[in-house]
Amino acid sequence: MVSLLSTLVHTFLFISLYVQIFLIITLFEYHKKKKNQLSNISKESTDSSKITTYPSVRVIVPCFNEEATVIGTIESIKNMNYPADKLSIMAVDDGSTDNTWSYLEKYRNDPRVQIFHKENGGKHTAVNFGIEHSTSDLISCLDADSFVHPEALQRMLPFLRNPEIMDVTPAIKVRTPKNLLEYIQFAEYNIGIFLRKMYSTFNAIHVTPGPFTVFRREAFSKVGMFRSAHNTEDLEFALRLHSHNLKIENSHTSFVFTTPPQNLRALVKQRVRWTTGFLLNAKDYRKLFFNSKHGHVGTFTLPAGVLSIVSVLFFASYSVVNATNTLVQNIISWNLIGWHWHWTKWQWFFINTTTERFMIFAVLICGLFILFVGKRLSSGSWKPSRDMLSYVLLYGFIAPIWIAISSWKAVRGSTPRWR
Amino acid sequence: MNTHGYGKYLWALVITLLIFFGILSISNYFDSKRIDEIRSVENGISFNILSSETQFALLSVTPCENLGNSSLTQELDSIGTRLEYLENTRGIDDPEVVQLKKEYSLLEIKDYVLMNTVSEKCHIKSPFILYFYSNIDNCNDCKNAGTVLTELRREYPLVRVYSFDYNIPVPAVKTLTDIFKVKKEFPALVIHEKPVYGLKSLSDIQKMMPELAKLASSTTATSTKNK
Numbered sequence: 001m002v003s004l005l006s007t008l009v010h011t012f013l014f015i016s017l018y019v020q021i022f023l024i025i026t027l028f029e030y031h032k033k034k035k036n037q038l039s040n041i042s043k044e045s046t047d048s049s050k051i052t053t054y055p056s057v058r059v060i061v062p063c064f065n066e067e068a069t070v071i072g073t074i075e076s077i078k079n080m081n082y083p084a085d086k087l088s089i090m091a092v093d094d095g096s097t098d099n100t101w102s103y104l105e106k107y108r109n110d111p112r113v114q115i116f117h118k119e120n121g122g123k124h125t126a127v128n129f130g131i132e133h134s135t136s137d138l139i140s141c142l143d144a145d146s147f148v149h150p151e152a153l154q155r156m157l158p159f160l161r162n163p164e165i166m167d168v169t170p171a172i173k174v175r176t177p178k179n180l181l182e183y184i185q186f187a188e189y190n191i192g193i194f195l196r197k198m199y200s201t202f203n204a205i206h207v208t209p210g211p212f213t214v215f216r217r218e219a220f221s222k223v224g225m226f227r228s229a230h231n232t233e234d235l236e237f238a239l240r241l242h243s244h245n246l247k248i249e250n251s252h253t254s255f256v257f258t259t260p261p262q263n264l265r266a267l268v269k270q271r272v273r274w275t276t277g278f279l280l281n282a283k284d285y286r287k288l289f290f291n292s293k294h295g296h297v298g299t300f301t302l303p304a305g306v307l308s309i310v311s312v313l314f315f316a317s318y319s320v321v322n323a324t325n326t327l328v329q330n331i332i333s334w335n336l337i338g339w340h341w342h343w344t345k346w347q348w349f350f351i352n353t354t355t356e357r358f359m360i361f362a363v364l365i366c367g368l369f370i371l372f373v374g375k376r377l378s379s380g381s382w383k384p385s386r387d388m389l390s391y392v393l394l395y396g397f398i399a400p401i402w403i404a405i406s407s408w409k410a411v412r413g414s415t416p417r418w419r
Numbered sequence: 420m421n422t423h424g425y426g427k428y429l430w431a432l433v434i435t436l437l438i439f440f441g442i443l444s445i446s447n448y449f450d451s452k453r454i455d456e457i458r459s460v461e462n463g464i465s466f467n468i469l470s471s472e473t474q475f476a477l478l479s480v481t482p483c484e485n486l487g488n489s490s491l492t493q494e495l496d497s498i499g500t501r502l503e504y505l506e507n508t509r510g511i512d513d514p515e516v517v518q519l520k521k522e523y524s525l526l527e528i529k530d531y532v533l534m535n536t537v538s539e540k541c542h543i544k545s546p547f548i549l550y551f552y553s554n555i556d557n558c559n560d561c562k563n564a565g566t567v568l569t570e571l572r573r574e575y576p577l578v579r580v581y582s583f584d585y586n587i588p589v590p591a592v593k594t595l596t597d598i599f600k601v602k603k604e605f606p607a608l609v610i611h612e613k614p615v616y617g618l619k620s621l622s623d624i625q626k627m628m629p630e631l632a633k634l635a636s637s638t639t640a641t642s643t644k645n646k
Contacts, residue, residue, distance in 0.1 A: 014439060018435040202427075
């Protein structure tokens, strides 16, 4: 039993280390490519200052009860550095029950903003409504709780010079973190920026995020519109693009600032939706798994994602069992010998030098390296910050909560709710 | 390095394997250092026992007070703790650990026999406890019994506690269990040469060994005097 447990621990640690090493190799490969200017992501091709012709862009803003942020979202789009005659906005109120519509009505006379109200049907129906009523070359979607950087769109355009690329994803950052939970998410999103950039180098991005992904119009004619997909339609759409062997890029300097959940309950709810959606969509697109015909999303991203979830579940259970055993053992000892505290003399003999401990150490070192690279990509700095410390100390305690709930929901096949 | 296609998967595997085997080598290096340390301490104890036996043989010309070897008990205890650590990290079936435990058990028996004889000759009432545990008979209480005995040794440094794995293939241990008629019930303690079974708390043992109170007061008095 012990040896089986030990084998499992070592196996999961080995897989975790393998995934991290794979990503670190990808990072070095990316830098090598960037240096040699050999690929599509070379400096020349991503230099937005050389853009001479601007395609028309329609930004769709689906709204459901977003009265607090929708104005800021629309204003951030209007403030983007992009020719005004090429950029239009369509805000679609998906049957909000708050004052979202009355806020949108302020734009009734704005020639750049079209506003629509429809019955509630889910985010994807609002986006599809917008796509159906658009004639622009490029179509983008921006969640009504997010805000775009003025240069975000400009920086995406160079990637679309390659006709094979169907959409470009942004770099999502947390908007001015205030509390501890937001700081944790800030670091987590930075890691997301690293992951998305790395995945893009081998066409393995598995999600076209709601906050400001830019699509070529033809993407929808090739694979169809957004579908209802376990409340994670952006994930399903990306997988559908891959199943049609189409490409997704990432512009890691096109920043979008999102408003993160501010309390644990809201965070867990959001992540349960994401994680359950990932598992259920992965199940729906199981034909992609280990199928090299559809590229690396099926040979790396999806298997690595599923294995990460299984690993977290395993290590969380392992830690809980160990912590409970230690607690029970201490209670028993207290009953047997009373309360005694002895200062133990330090001896090298008792330093834990098992392979398990060293493997954990290696995984942590690689994880920290990735955290720092994420920070560097996100802010251009290597300097450790409060958000990184919060993430390192606390993320491991909260992530298993939604991973466990999501796994249970996915096993039962129940679709999580938005709110 | 071809990492444009699927070669990267292989490279990542090779690097991960290199790290893994590097870690394995470092871990084994530290383990072998530990084993060397235990062996070195065991050799030291073996020499000390031989020295005590020789002194004992010269008992007619050696005063009883010169025969004390209380440091031996502490050294035996320290090996016991180290062996327990190795059992936890390398596993109870590890051949090196099993061999070290066999040697340790023999040293304990030799010390026990010698100390018994010295006690008789010098008319000293030394408190001895023999503790038999098992690693394979699902003995959940054995670990707790170990905790109690460790605390007992801390409180009464003059108590000699000898712990034995009941199932270790050492004939002398089997002889010991036969002498005291220790049954296969764990944890088993031999106190005043009689076996007692089941988990006992510190206060249970103190009740079973009233001489401990005297030992504690004499230890305190001695240490106060030394100040």
